[in-house]
Amino acid sequence: MKKIIVPVDFSDYSERALQTAAFFAKEQNAEIVVVHMLELSNAVINQSQSYIQEEAVFYMKLAEKRFKEFLNKPYLEGIKITPIIKHFKIFSELDVLAREEEADLIIMGSKGTSGMQEIFVGSNTEKVIRHSKTPVLVIKEEAITSSLKKAAFACDFSDDDIDPLLKAEKLFSTLKCPLELVYVRTPYVKFKSTKELNERIKLFLHKLQDSGLTEDKIHVVSEYSIEEGLRYFVTQENVDVLVVATHGKKGFTHFFEGSISEDVANHSNFPVLSFKI
Missing domain, CATH: 3.40.50.620 (HUPs)
Structure with missing residues (x-):
């Protein structure tokens, strides 16, 4: 840096x-x-x-x-x-x-x-x-x-997460802070069964096999909303910084659909680091 x-x-x-x-x-x-x-x-x-x-x-x-x-x-x-x-x-x-x-x-x-x-x-x-x-x-x-003790990357194991995750890993490695992943499973939005989620995680890890990321660094939280799930995880796990990826929606698209990353950064009382997808 x-x-x-x-x-x-x-x-x-x-x-x-x-x-x-x-x-x-x-x-x-x-x-x-x-x-x-x-x-x-x-x-x-x-x-x-x-x-x-x-x-x-x-x-x-x-x-x-x-x-x-x-x-x-x-x-x-x-x-x-x-x-x-x-x-x-x-x-x-x-x-x-x-x-x-x-x-x-x-x-x-x-x-x-x-x-x-x-x-x-x-x-x-x-x-x-x-x-x-x-x-x-x-x-x-x-x-x-x-010194930071723990950071968590909010992830849905999509290809969009790969580049921001690699950038986040690089940054936190310079800060000598371990980076873990958190996925929030909700009952309403893009719900995935355990089998579907495990298959998605395995495929994601395969694409990142050179990064050193392993399953033991992945956490799954069940909550009624993604925001609430992330806040719960950060509090319970004593996470110093939550990392999120954002598309940077603008105009009417942002007005009607919003951005979870922006909402988390705006509403939470803990540090949030955002990377553009």
Whole structure:
């Protein structure tokens, strides 16, 4: 791991993300790129060009001042920090920035959203996960400040899981953290009998025979929903990070079908790492 991107809004949630990034950076000798996006209102944008420039300069100076205070933390000592300020709050830009910077990981703090706000607005977390080709680690209530003991990859043993799983294995191997697989069997959605599931697992393992993955690292949980099953497993097994793969659905497809990966990342209070399929 060479470079980590952390979007911040100077909140407690973004500081937890920064603390987590600092821990990983020290472990991996990596650089942190800290990004703040200016929220210019439509009223400002619709003004004259000169007025926009004046407002942008004002908010830029304010952001620079807050950056200086926000980054003055003991846990950042000895780490190369690069602060970047963006003019507009367009979260698809984070993926562009991550690729330009050749970043290995985006770490962001989130308190999540729910109800009508989630339906019509969505959370910044979901927007980043949806657009980003770079892995996104979402931090909620507590920062990661010590070595990871266990990570779990949410899997349905489809071909779509293979590439994200291999990428996750590579990342967690650098962190010296074991990665296990969890499958949630529900009574309603794509239910599989024990025989069907075992055959699917065997075929999946055959395709990954060079990875060292074995049946003893696979766990099956039965629950009424995938989200609830994953939360139960993480809690019961003391999992430090849950890993999910996402297609990054957009537009009406996302509105009507949703995304389990985004929902888990948004609603859970434990760290969730997403990889784009």
